[in-house]
Amino acid sequence: MPRSGEASRGVGMPDLAIRTQALRKTYRTRRGKRVVAVQGLDLEVPVGGVHGFLGPNGSGKTTSIRMLLGLVRADAGTMMVFDQVVPEHLPDVVGRVGAIVESPKFFPTFSGRKNLELLADAIGAPRGRVGEVLEETSLGERGKDKFKTYSLGMKQRLAIAATLLKEPELLIFDEPTNGLDPAGIREIRETMRGLGEQGRTVLVSSHILAEVEQVADTVSIIGHGRLLASGTVAEVIGGSGRTTVKVAIDSPIDSPLGDPAAQREAATRILAAAGLTVRAEGNYLFVDGAEHPADVTRRLAQQELYVSELIPVRADLESVFLELTADEGLGGTR
Amino acid sequence: MIRLSGVELRRLVARRLTLIGVAGVLLITAIVLVATWNNARPESEDQRRQAQAQYEIAAKDWELHGAEYTKRCLEDYATMPDPKDPVEVYCQTNGPSIDQFLKPRAVFAEVMPEQLLGGSYLLVFAAFLIGASFVGAEFSSGSIGNWLTFEPRRMRVYGSKLLAAAIGMVPVAVVVYAMLLVGTFLIIDQVGITAGTTGKVWGDLTAQAGRGVLVTAVGAALGGVVGLLLRHTAAAIGVAMGYIVLVEGVFGGFLTKLQPWLVKLNFDAWIQHDATYYIDNCQPTSDGGYGCSTITKTLTFEHGAWYLAVVTVVLVALGAFVFSSRDIS
Ligand SMILES: Nc1ncnc2c1ncn2[C@@H]1O[C@H](COP(=O)(O)OP(=O)(O)OP(=O)(O)O)[C@@H](O)[C@H]1O
Ligand SMILES: [Mg+2]
Numbered sequence: 001m002p003r004s005g006e007a008s009r010g011v012g013m014p015d016l017a018i019r020t021q022a023l024r025k026t027y028r029t030r031r032g033k034r035v036v037a038v039q040g041l042d043l044e045v046p047v048g049g050v051h052g053f054l055g056p057n058g059s060g061k062t063t064s065i066r067m068l069l070g071l072v073r074a075d076a077g078t079m080m081v082f083d084q085v086v087p088e089h090l091p092d093v094v095g096r097v098g099a100i101v102e103s104p105k106f107f108p109t110f111s112g113r114k115n116l117e118l119l120a121d122a123i124g125a126p127r128g129r130v131g132e133v134l135e136e137t138s139l140g141e142r143g144k145d146k147f148k149t150y151s152l153g154m155k156q157r158l159a160i161a162a163t164l165l166k167e168p169e170l171l172i173f174d175e176p177t178n179g180l181d182p183a184g185i186r187e188i189r190e191t192m193r194g195l196g197e198q199g200r201t202v203l204v205s206s207h208i209l210a211e212v213e214q215v216a217d218t219v220s221i222i223g224h225g226r227l228l229a230s231g232t233v234a235e236v237i238g239g240s241g242r243t244t245v246k247v248a249i250d251s252p253i254d255s256p257l258g259d260p261a262a263q264r265e266a267a268t269r270i271l272a273a274a275g276l277t278v279r280a281e282g283n284y285l286f287v288d289g290a291e292h293p294a295d296v297t298r299r300l301a302q303q304e305l306y307v308s309e310l311i312p313v314r315a316d317l318e319s320v321f322l323e324l325t326a327d328e329g330l331g332g333t334r
Numbered sequence: 335m336i337r338l339s340g341v342e343l344r345r346l347v348a349r350r351l352t353l354i355g356v357a358g359v360l361l362i363t364a365i366v367l368v369a370t371w372n373n374a375r376p377e378s379e380d381q382r383r384q385a386q387a388q389y390e391i392a393a394k395d396w397e398l399h400g401a402e403y404t405k406r407c408l409e410d411y412a413t414m415p416d417p418k419d420p421v422e423v424y425c426q427t428n429g430p431s432i433d434q435f436l437k438p439r440a441v442f443a444e445v446m447p448e449q450l451l452g453g454s455y456l457l458v459f460a461a462f463l464i465g466a467s468f469v470g471a472e473f474s475s476g477s478i479g480n481w482l483t484f485e486p487r488r489m490r491v492y493g494s495k496l497l498a499a500a501i502g503m504v505p506v507a508v509v510v511y512a513m514l515l516v517g518t519f520l521i522i523d524q525v526g527i528t529a530g531t532t533g534k535v536w537g538d539l540t541a542q543a544g545r546g547v548l549v550t551a552v553g554a555a556l557g558g559v560v561g562l563l564l565r566h567t568a569a570a571i572g573v574a575m576g577y578i579v580l581v582e583g584v585f586g587g588f589l590t591k592l593q594p595w596l597v598k599l600n601f602d603a604w605i606q607h608d609a610t611y612y613i614d615n616c617q618p619t620s621d622g623g624y625g626c627s628t629i630t631k632t633l634t635f636e637h638g639a640w641y642l643a644v645v646t647v648v649l650v651a652l653g654a655f656v657f658s659s660r661d662i663s
Contacts, residue, residue, distance in 0.1 A: 027661075062663075070486045071479055071662040090486045099483045105476035109350055121341045122484050162480070 016080070017170050017201040018045035018068065023077035025063050025225075037063040038225035040077070045203050045220075050196040052216035052233075053205040054321060060225035061205040062102060065174050069099050081170065095123065098163025099172040104155045108148035112139060112158045115147055116165065125165050133161040137191075153184040160191060171195055173204045177211060189215050209321050221324055228324045236320060245293045247285045249300070250308030267305050274299055286313070335490050335497075342498030346468055351567075355464045356506050362456055363510050367517040370449065374440035374526045385435035396429040440526030443535045446518055447542065447606060453514050454546040454605050457507050458553035465499040465557025466570035473565035479662045492562075492657050496650065499558045500551035507550035511543035538607075545605055552646055559653035590614055594633050597645070603638030 023041040026034050038060040045051045055061050066072035068079055070087035079086045084093045106115040116130045134143045137157040142150070150158065156176060163171055173192065177185040193215050196202050206212045212219065213233060220230040229236050249263050258266075264285060268278045276296075277288040290296050297307050346352055377385065396403075407425035472478040485491055522528050560570040577597075586596050590613040593599045602609035611633060616626040 066661075066663060069483050071482060073659070073661060087486065094483070094486050097483075101479060101483070105480050107345070107471075107477050108475055110345075110348065114348065118341055118345055119481075119484050121344070122338060122481070124337065159480075166484075 015047040016044050017047045017082060018043060018203065019080045020064070020068070021078045023064065023067065023079060024075045025060070025067060025072065026075055027063075036225060038067070038074075040226060041222065042227050043220055043222075044230065045201065046218060047201050048196070048199055049217035050192055050202040050204060050215050052212035052219035053203055053222070054207065054209060054212060054219055055205075055222040056207055059207075059222050061207075061222065062174055063225075064222075065099070065101055065172055065203075065205065068172070069097075069101065071101070095166055096169045097172065098166050098168035098170070099174075100156075100159040100163060100176060101172075101174045103178070104159030104162075106147045106155075106158065106162075109146055111144045111146055112150065112154075112161075113143040115158070116143075116162055119162055120165050123166060129165055133164040136164060137161040152179050153181070153187075156180065156184070156188065160188075168200065170201045170203070173202065175205055175207070177206070177208070185211065221321060223324065229320070244313040245287050245290060245296055246309070246311040246313050247287055247296060247300075247307055248283060248309035249285070249305055263305060266303070267300055270299060270303050270305070271296065284309075335494055338485060338490055338494035339497045339501070342494045343502055346464075346498050346502045349468065349471075351467045351471075352464050352502070355460050359456060359460045359506065359510060360513075363453065363513050366449070366452065367513070367521065370445070370518055371521045371525070374445070374522055376439070376525055377437050382436070386432070389430060389432050389435045392430040392435075400429055440522050442519060442522040442526065442528040442531050445522060445526075446515070446539055449514055449518055450511065450539065450542050450546060451602065451605055453510055454549065454601070457503075457510055457546065457550040458601075461499075461503045461507075461550045461554035462557035462560075462574060463567075463571060464503065465496075465554035466561035466574075467557075467567040468499050468554075468561065469495050469558040470561030470565060470567040470570050473562065474567070482662060488658050489654065492654055495562075496555040496558050496653075499554040503550050503554040504547060507547040511546055515539060515543065542605060542607070549601070549604065549642070552642070556646060556649055559649050562653050562657055594637065595641075597641075599633050600638040600641040603633045603635055604642055607635045609633045609638070 020041055020043045023038055023043070024036075025038040026036050028034055041060065041064055043053075043064065045053075053061055053064075063072060067074045068081060068086060070090045073087075081090075081093045082096060084090075086093065106112075107118075110118075113130060113134065116133065117127060119125075120127060120130050131140075134140050137160050139154060139157055139161060142154060147155070147158065160176075171192075173188075176188050176192075180188065189211065192202050192204055196215070196217065204212060204216070216233055218230070218232050219236055221228045221236070247267070249260065249267055260283070264280060264283075267285060268280065271278050271285075271287055274295075276290055279286045279288075287296055293310055293312050297310060300307055404425060404427055408421070411421055411424050472481065482488070482491065519528060519531075557570065560573065561567060564570050564573060582596050582598050586593050586598070590611070593611050593613075599609055599611055609632070611631055612628045613631060614626055615629045616624060619625040
């Protein structure tokens with residue numbers, strides 16, 4: 001059930017950095033099989049801030065990004081980047097767009113600096129910019145080493161340095177934290193947030209939601225090459241209509257209902273009968289669907305079950321995501 | 335496009351395989367010159383004495399039996415069936431001379447064209463390899479995708495790569511041909527015959543070298559095209575080698591009539607200004623047998639030029655088509 005474009009249909013039409021409509025791509029594999037990678041994607045990325053582009057493995061994130069960058073030809077649909085139709089007018093906007101698609105790929109036997117110099121020359125950027133971006137990405141002293149000797153984190157930083165050569169208004173990062181350690185992940189996250197705060201637009205694709213949730217202002221969730229939901233993080237989570245409360249039962253040990261495990265079982269029965277969804281996890285019960293957390297306390301107290309802890313749990317993007325993509329999986333492809 | 339070609343040229347020059355390839359070509363050229371000197375060198379005192387001794391034995395033998403040998407040979411010749419070589423070829427009527435026992439002296443105008451043709455093979459092979467690796471490596475490493483996010487106009491990217499490969503090989507070819515021409519001349523001037531090297535001879539040789547420079551540049555560009563089509567340096571080299579061995583070697587060897595449509599002969603015709611080739615001509619003879627003779631044929635310079643031009647245009651166009659429609663992933 002797609003819930004699309006709630007953010008961008010607010011008051012007035014905010015400027016869009018990226019807009020795709022009915023975008024389609026079918027790959028033909030060597031053995032003649034057809035793989036529908038993107039099927040009718042409508043994506044809207046507002047100008048400014050970080051936009052998370054979420055979807056499980058194989059949902060068509062990389063393919064969509066490649067199409068936007070003119071690397072892969074779309075079968076149907078339209079794409080606009082900063083109000084220019086791409087790939088037709090890509091040469092006009094490419095100077096404003098920096099992108100890293102999948103793993104960073106440079107000439108392996110050239111140094112990081114040499115790689116950047118060639119790119120700077122190709123776009124006519126001043127050579128001095130190379131030193132600056134190397135410093136900005138803290139690659140300064142390793143710049144003269146061969147690219148193939150870099151660690152994954154350094155490769156990723158070099159790729160970011162390369163995109164900064166253009167001083168881009170839109171940055172597209174495809175799974176930038178793939179394979180990085182926690183420190184590396186945090187560094188990339190901070191870089192993205194910094195870029196977003198400078199007023200640039202960052203589109204970051206990922207299948208790791210926790211990570212995007214922390215930096216993204218807005219998100220789009222796709223599955224099987226189609227948009228499932230989009231909007232601000234709050235909207236997407238709120239739109240799922242869930243409030244979860246975490247409950248601990250603490251009745252006297254001589255309760256007629258028996259030991260704590262039996263009490264939890266009884267509580268589950270009572271709450272389920274009231275139409276709520278209950279899931280047991282350790283000594284806690286997670287209760288979904290209550291309009292008010294106090295409802296839970298009241299219903300249990302009526303049956304002489306006393307609640308010692310009651311914590312409302314914010315629904316996270318992860319569960320929304322799983323819910324959305326699970327529906328999609330069951331519904332199959334149209 | 336000009337800026338982009340400049341960048342590509344800088345990348346070409348910075349590549350290790352380019353440097354190794356060029357160093358290899360220069361080394362082989364130097365070795366060829368040493369071999370030339372070795373071949374053209376007059377015989378040593380020792381060899382000369384041996385030749386003299388052999389000559390003297392032969393001369394003495396001729397003095398004693400020469401008349402008899404001639405008479406017997408002429409009788410044999412008369413009984414041989416037609417067709418046959420002229421009698422002067424079949425029977426020796428003069429006594430031996432010392433020259434027959436000595437090494438013939440190298441003549442610059444005769445040695446040089448072969449030398450230049452050999453140099454062209456070397457250069458075109460190296461240029462193809464360097465060009466194939468220059469473009470193929472970008473596809474195998476995936477860096478082409480990154481490059482295209484900086485310059486998405488594919489035809490410019492394509493053109494700049496081929497142009498850089500071609501331009502980059504020109505100075506290499508010029509240096510190699512200059513080394514061969516000047517080096518061989520100096521060597522033969524010392525130990526052979528350079529007299530009779532007229533302005534026209536020099537003109538022809540320079541023109542030949544000039545055509546060699548041109549095909550070297552084209553070879554580098556076509557190497558780039560094949561590298562792009564196959565996406566790997568090794569695949570491009572493998573296909574080129576396979577073609578040379580299978581098509582040029584095996585097919586060309588068995589079906590000699592096919593030669594005018596193979597690359598090598600057309601290449602020779604372009605470099606040497608006409609090339610000769612031989613085809614077997616087998617026919618039943620009057621006495622019911624089967625006789626074969628070899629016919630010498632000429633492939634014209636124009637044929638070679640057209641052939642190479644068409645092959646180049648077709649390959650470059652094919653590469654452009656494939657690259658412009660290829661998904662880069
Ligand atoms: N070059 C290709 N040839 C054939 N099929 C492809 C190709 N590239 C991608 N696909 C298929 O298209 C679909 C979408 O792939 P894509 O790489 O866009 O997904 P993704 O969302 O980026 O996944 P991940 O999170 O794993 O990176 C997948 O089913 C994939 O197998
Ligand atoms: Mg991907």
